[in-house]
Amino acid sequence: MPKISQKGLAMPQSPIRKLVPFAESAKKNGAKVIHLNIGQPDIKTPQIALDAVKNNQLNVLEYSRTEGSESYREKIAAYYHKNQIEVTADDIIVTTGGSEALSFAMGSIADSDDEIIIPEPFYANYNGFATASGIKVIPVVSKIENNFALPPIEDFEKLITPKTKAILICNPGNPTGYLYSKEEIKKLAQIVLKHDLFLIADEVYREFVYDNKEHYSILQEESLTNNGIIVDSVSKRYSMCGARIGFLVSKNKEVISTAIKFAQARLSPPTYAQIASEAALDTPQSYFDEVKTEYVARRNLLIAELEKLEGVKVAKPQGAFYCIAELPIEDADDFAQWLLEDFRVNNETVMVAPAAGFYATEGLGKNQIRIAYVLDQPTLKRAVHILGEALKTYIG
Template sequence: MPEISVRGLEMPESPIRKLAPLAAAAKKSGVKVYHLNIGQPDLPTPQCGLDALKNIDRNILEYSPSQGYLSYREKLCTFYKKFNINVTPDDIIITAGGSEAVLYSFMACLNPGDEIIVPEPAYANYMAFAISAGAKIRTIATSIEEGFALPKVEKFEELINERTRAIMICNPNNPTGYLYTRREMNQIRDLVKKYDLYLFSDEVYREYIYTGSPYISAMHLHGIENNTVLIDSVSKRYSECGIRIGALITKNEEIRKAVMKFCQARLSPPLIGQIVAEASLDAPESYYRDVYDEYVERRKCLIDGLNRIPGVYSPIPMGAFYTVAKLPVDDSEKFCRWCLEEFNYKGETVMMAPASGFYTTPGAGINQVRIAYVLKRKDLERALVILEKALEEYPGRVEEE
């Protein structure tokens, strides 16, 4: 039989989804599983989006334009103005989720062998998209003890060489919930200018910032407008993960021309998804406020609860709806598997994402998990009880000296 490609062999499994068969088996045996592993919000999609879906009146479900519907892109421009992001419809290309926007950014801007600097821990699929593009991720370490703040400029410059082509950030961050400060964003801007790099900025969680500070987008950074590509998605903003609608936004016309070739090759972004996403832009301010307030309460519930469990530590995430927590275990992946395969407390267990899958450095994150606070507070409280019981019984528990 012919061999699988090197690309296929190097493609990493998702730390978020690879334990899903174990969760399915646990459920089949009658165990209730609290899903803390995946960023699938349980809050409702805007009613105006659901109404648009229910009231689709078409005789043909046709291709849309490769760059997405103009009407949707025009409404997005108005939406972004609320965040002081000033773009035109021509600056926006609609994609099949934020994932396609990241992939096409890499494909259009990077050559095989080019390197992207990414602070770690990082969203695991960045590695997958880099492999797809033939590029290489070079990670710069952040630490849980320092709240995952960016290291000094010198640490970045140690990684920069003739193959360095880009910096990739997620702000607010998945998996840590870290929010980059103005100083850190200016530091990144200066590096991009100094070395003439691309800046890929994944900003799909911008609606969820808990510091009260003004949001700093990559689009706010002066002097690197033609170096910047912004990634966006409706998945988290409107609880619309399944409609697969994202956006790639850049002022750089040459990038857009290159991206459009890939867009034309895949024909068009999802028609029905665009209809729902465009309608969802009419959601009232009360929708955004209610969702935001709910995440604030969930964050407090989870972080307070985690830090009350003996041996557990989580910094306070300043954005998104994730945290990376340190557990008193020998190996978080073994622990997560054990929770699904061998443990339950009164017929219930928890599913988390081993944080080692968000690192490329061998051994990093070995005793950490990513937890998404996307469940109701009552469910989060119950999940915390179960987690504490699991840690008490886990045979690989490690006590700090």
């Protein structure tokens, strides 16, 4: 029998999606599953985006330009300008989701066996993208005890080798909700300049920043003109996860010209999704104000309810819509599967994402879960109640 590739065998399963068969089985058996495992917002997509697709006059659904339509990239550049990020349309490549933008970035700056340093826990698919590109993830540990703040610069410097090509951050963070301060971004800028590295920032949650804090982009830092790369997406900003539209943004012309070659190999981003995403840029500020207010209320309720549970430790997110909770158990994978297979409250259970898959260091996060607070407040409160009852039963 022909053999599967070593790269394929090494590809990690998604901690967000790997329990789906157990959830589907629970539903087929009549249970209701509350999904806390995936960042699929229940917020309505802006009507202006939906109408743009519904009312378009296309007669032929053609390929678009490899880098995305010019009109869309011009509007994206104007969006960034409003956010104090000065880039042009030529600094932007429209991609099939933020995932493709990250893959293009990795492919453009690193060769097989090169290394990228990432503070952990981090978005689980970074492991997958790195494996697909033949890149080694070198984790630097951030801790729940200090809310997953940026680790000391000394911790980064100890890990830098001749193989190191970049530091990658998510700001605000998935899965932690941590928001890097302006001072922390400047510290990262200093270290990448000192060692001639790239700083890649996944900024897809830029709009979701709480407690009167402000998001500071790496491309607001003038010193990073040649070292900064932004990965971005419309998925969460406009609740358009199914559009699969993202961007790769850099002022480094060589990065862009290299990434375009990867983009040419996949031909072009989807036309209808670009039409919707371009229209979404005209979404009024009131939409974001309302969404942010709702997420703050959900976060506050979730944290308050989790803190009532005996033995549970939780970090308070300052952005995005995720949090990491540490549970008084040994194996969150086993607990999460047990929830779906064996535990019910009024024929309901919850689905969570075990956090070990958000770490690269073996053994870390095994007693932690990620919760996405993308559901309405009554559902979140009910979900935490079920979680609390489940812990009592599971621990015995």
